Amino acid sequence: MIGDSIIADPKLAPEGNRKIDWVAQHAPVMNNIFEKHLSDGALRGRRVAMTIHLEAKTAYLAVLLSEAGAEVTVSGSNPLSTQDDVCAALAERGVRVFASHDPSDEDFEGYLIRTIETAPEIVIDDGAELVSRLLIHRPDLLDNVLGASEETTTGILKLKAMTAEGALPFPVLAANDAKMKHLFDNRYGTGHSAIVSLLANTNLFLSGKAVVVMGFGWVGRGLARYADGMGARVIVCEPDPVKLLEAYSEGYEVMNSMQAAEVGDVFLTGTGNLKVLRTEHFERMKDGALLANAGHYDHEFDLAGLKEMAAAEREVRRNVTEYELPDGRRLHVLARGRLVNIAAGDGHPVEIMDLTFSVQALAAHYLAKNAASMPGGLQPIPDEIDELVARAKLAALGVEPEHLTEEQISYQKSWR
Numbered sequence: 001m002i003g004d005s006i007i008a009d010p011k012l013a014p015e016g017n018r019k020i021d022w023v024a025q026h027a028p029v030m031n032n033i034f035e036k037h038l039s040d041g042a043l044r045g046r047r048v049a050m051t052i053h054l055e056a057k058t059a060y061l062a063v064l065l066s067e068a069g070a071e072v073t074v075s076g077s078n079p080l081s082t083q084d085d086v087c088a089a090l091a092e093r094g095v096r097v098f099a100s101h102d103p104s105d106e107d108f109e110g111y112l113i114r115t116i117e118t119a120p121e122i123v124i125d126d127g128a129e130l131v132s133r134l135l136i137h138r139p140d141l142l143d144n145v146l147g148a149s150e151e152t153t154t155g156i157l158k159l160k161a162m163t164a165e166g167a168l169p170f171p172v173l174a175a176n177d178a179k180m181k182h183l184f185d186n187r188y189g190t191g192h193s194a195i196v197s198l199l200a201n202t203n204l205f206l207s208g209k210a211v212v213v214m215g216f217g218w219v220g221r222g223l224a225r226y227a228d229g230m231g232a233r234v235i236v237c238e239p240d241p242v243k244l245l246e247a248y249s250e251g252y253e254v255m256n257s258m259q260a261a262e263v264g265d266v267f268l269t270g271t272g273n274l275k276v277l278r279t280e281h282f283e284r285m286k287d288g289a290l291l292a293n294a295g296h297y298d299h300e301f302d303l304a305g306l307k308e309m310a311a312a313e314r315e316v317r318r319n320v321t322e323y324e325l326p327d328g329r330r331l332h333v334l335a336r337g338r339l340v341n342i343a344a345g346d347g348h349p350v351e352i353m354d355l356t357f358s359v360q361a362l363a364a365h366y367l368a369k370n371a372a373s374m375p376g377g378l379q380p381i382p383d384e385i386d387e388l389v390a391r392a393k394l395a396a397l398g399v400e401p402e403h404l405t406e407e408q409i410s411y412q413k414s415w416r
């Protein structure tokens with residue numbers, strides 16, 4: 001214990017500090033936003049609660065909010081996506097942490113409940129874990145909440161349902177839907193890091209393998225792109241006919257999941273849906289097939305169904321579980337079906353999360369200043385936040401966007 005934090009091992013702090021310092025060196029946009037916006041006093045004394053995959057990039061966001069004067073409490077948004085050394089470093093730096101890498105279901109729930117019990121004024125959420133628990137378990141604390149922001153597609157879906165029911169008394173900014181978030185993080189960040197994690201954990205070669213990508217949303221597009229870049233034969237399965245045609249037009253093979261189950265060497269899910277791969281798929285898969293999930297929850301594969309089918313289950317490598325079926329075929333599941341890029345790797349590249357967490361930092365800052373005059377329910381991130389983050393990133397790259405002439409501007413506005 002450091003302060004009232006609950007973490008696995010405070011002695012791990014030196015390694016966690018090195019990881020956070022590395023992020024700080026590679027996050028020019030967050031650093032710029034801290035100097036120009038966060039340090040204006042708007043967040044001073046505010047109680048901020050965060051739950052996002054708790055690794056070094058998230059930790060750096062928590063550190064900056066804390067240095068901006070906020071009283072920050074963090075918990076992990078998903079078992080396995082928390083790094084214990086990072087938690088120790090954060091606790092040492094004065095952030096309250098309730099998290100560990102592989103908690104029991106009961107402990108995981110307990111961490112989230114403790115986090116909401118700090119009576120947050122601003123919530124930075126992932127998967128709507130904190131907001132939903134505030135609504136269900138502690139409605140007495142809702143009056144404290146100025147506003148929240150949401151990190152991922154899965155959380156946005158839940159918040160839309162809450163908004164439709166009129167259940168959200170405070171504004172929630174859809175950080176996931178900011179252009180500077182999903183176009184980069186969901187697509188390039190997840191695609192890049194999921195493939196890196198798949199390769200690092202299996203030590204196998206992707207060239208020539210048939211990689212089946214389930215879902216051609218933002219995450220699926222990234223998975224397909226980076227699998228293609230590693231020389232794989234990419235097959236896309238997607239229920240939306242327009243998106244499936246987009247995948248076809250990108251040059252990928254397209255088919256339904258029953259056909260793909262028979263030919264795939266690797267299966268990557270990124271749908272946000274449940275039981276995308278289930279017993280009827282497992283029955284058709286080849287010996288040695290690899291299954292990895294990049295969607296938010298661990299229910300994109302029907303793991304209970306697979307366990308029931310299996311004659312034997314064993315760990316064959318770190319983060320790789322082998323299920324041997326009665327006919328001798330072996331299916332290999334990475335990271336117990338949890339987000340492969342974060343639960344079995346370091347997550348998105350730093351430069352990508354520099355953009356995402358700049359959006360989140362500015363969202364918290366915006367809520368501190370404006371939430372009192374905003375209506376309840378899910379709201380878009382203001383365009384000026386997207387613009388500010390994009391310009392700060394370009395400035396860090398030394399690149400100027402094109403300037404339009406007066407003649408071009410008036411031409412674009414005329415119709416005669």
Ligand SMILES: NC(=O)c1ccc[n+]([C@@H]2O[C@H](COP(=O)([O-])OP(=O)(O)OC[C@H]3O[C@@H](n4cnc5c(N)ncnc54)[C@H](O)[C@@H]3O)[C@@H](O)[C@H]2O)c1
Nearest residue numbers: 152153154186215217218219238270271272273294295296
């Ligand atoms: N691993 C990460 O770091 C990371 C990062 C960002 C988002 N996510 C998560 O990834 C998931 C997808 O996010 P997104 O932004 O791509 O969402 P999205 O809505 O853009 O895309 C999801 C796609 O999956 C398709 N789909 C739904 N059910 C399917 C099925 N049974 N088979 C095939 N396709 C199906 C949908 O039609 C849609 O096109 C969400 O759970 C999100 O929270 C994870």
